[in-house]
Amino acid sequence: MRKKILYFFQSIIIYFFYFVSKIIGLKLSRIIFSYIFIKGGNIFKSKKIIINNLNRINPVISNLEKEIIVNKMWSNYGKTFIEYIFLNTFKKKSDHINIKNKKVIDKILKKNKPVIFISGHFANYELMSMELTKAKAKLATIYRPLNNIYLNPFMEYLRRNFVCENQIKKGLNGVKESLEYMKKGYSIALMVDQRVSEGPRINFFNDGAHTTTLPAQLSSRFDCDIVPIYISRNQDDRFEMEILDPISISESEKKNKELITKKINTVIEDLILRDPSQWILTHNRWK
DSSP states (O other): OHHHHHHHHHHHHHHHHHHHHHHHOHHHHHHHHHHHHHHHHHHHSOHHHHHHHHHHHOTTOOHHHHHHHHHHHHHHHHHHHHHGGGHHHHHHOOTTEEEEOHHHHHHHHHHTOOOEEEEOSBSSTHHHHHHHHHTTOOEEEEEOOOSOTTTHHHHHHHIIIIIOSOEEESSHHHHHHHHHHHHTTOEEEEEOSSOOSSSOEEESSSSEEEOOOHHHHHHHHHTOOEEEEEEEEOTTSOEEEEEOOOOOOOGGGTTOHHHHHHHHHHHHHHHHHHOGGGBOTTSOTTO
């Protein structure tokens, strides 16, 4: 009961923030919430987890560099938080994002064969699936519902209407839904950078971390490519989105889900190392 009350008041505050932001506009909202998250982020999220994550990513990084990365991360987090209410604006335009390596998505569309798109929580991660759907990819995305029962329906509404119409709730039923979508020729997009409650411990920055093997399972079952995607935020708040070449998987490796998952983790490591401040560092990946 106590948690429900907390979620209720939390949702009221967030809805108020979104209401005000629609009035003052995107540019000013980004400035305000970048500042709020830089100054107050550590009140709500453990700074210890963030620093531990940075130490795993780069053990020799200096304290000054850590402070710069953390502030940039919180700035991006604040901007991404408030950008949810402007997803309809992003849906209508394209001048906010530059897509690199478009030839990969062009090949996928020409083949008319499903693939597995994988990524992590970089910059404004919602824009990746949005841009794939704008490119006419036949897509379904897997998401984790918010714990806040008063806020989650609104977030689901935003995702279904402005990111990707076909939303699959994470879990056992979600796996079944994913199979059904792929049988109908849909590609699947999912984040693979966070801890799962079950699953093998796969090496991730030199330590075992519970990792989903769903991309490997789907790839093996449907004999389809696994395609990584990366997105980053520039200083002017424009985005760079890159569609990478499919992960190389030999014929002899196709049924080895742990080996494929290890390759996926290696790709995510490389993307994080490009700029750790683009990654949401608040998640306890190795719990």
